[in-house]
Amino acid sequence: MKGFKFLLTLAALVLFLAACGSEDGGASEEEAGTGEGSGGQTYTVGIDTTYPPFEFEDSNGNYKGIDVDLIKAIAENQGFEVKLEPMDFGGIIPALQAGQLDVAIAGMSITDERKEIVDFSEPYFEAGLTLVAQKDNSEIEALEDLEGKTVVVKSGTTGAQFAQDNQDEYGYEITVLEDSPSMFQEVSNGNADVLIEDYPVIAYAIAESNLDLKIVGDRLNGDNYGIAVLKGENADLLDKINAGLEELKDSGEYDEILNTYISE
Incomplete structure (x- = not known):
């Protein structure tokens, strides 16, 4: 009888340890999933x-x-x-x-x-915004040269907001695109006269990709x-x-x- 009770006690202990091990494993997986495992x-x-x-x-x-x-x-x-x-x-x-x-x-x-x-x-x-034109464009040097021209900007940016805020004063048309490479292509192809982009971004793009573009005039602001x-x-x-x-x-x-x- 004592041997039977001992076996029951041993079985219960094994089940208890297995349950604890199972809980520890679940916690480790959760920590790994949330990033908490690395602190x-x-x-x-x-x-x-x-x-x-x-x-x-x-x-x-x-x-x-x-x-x-x-x-x-x-x-x-x-x-x-x-x-x-x-x-x-x-x-x-x-x-x-x-x-x-x-x-x-x-x-x-x-x-x-x-x-x-x-x-x-x-x-x-x-950063700061700047005007960008085709490399061989000699007509545009500042905002005052944009009357009747087309300005391309990227949706949701401060460049787009700047263009909208100053459109009536300088008399240009605005084209809105979704990304910077599309803007660069639009001006390179002659479909737009200038684009407005953050200075460090366009300076990097021109240097790295040898774009047929140039920065014109002074920075438009100091973002x-x-x-x-x-x-x-x-x-x-x-x-x-x-x-x-x-x-x-x-x-x-x-x-x-x-x-x-x-x-x-």
């Missing part, structure tokens, strides 16, 4: 991969650029993970509003209009880029982003990232 939460980050040198996809399908390297470095510094989600620039803020993204880093200029919808980090890059989260949400995450950005600047890693893609 922090995973956040989904919206990027626009048609925007070199800030974001682009290389020949091996890897996402690269200033913004990509910067958000990864901030995440590593602050102990969280990121999942990059490429999309058209015009869809990034709506995706934040819909809860599909936690963060946006896409060469996004800090504007009062956008501040009504998102909270920005401290500025991480000073600053910021990293965005939905307004009133993710305040703790925004604090981490700002803290990480400051530490990267202090350590020199921020300059190293910029120098990888932009030479002075």
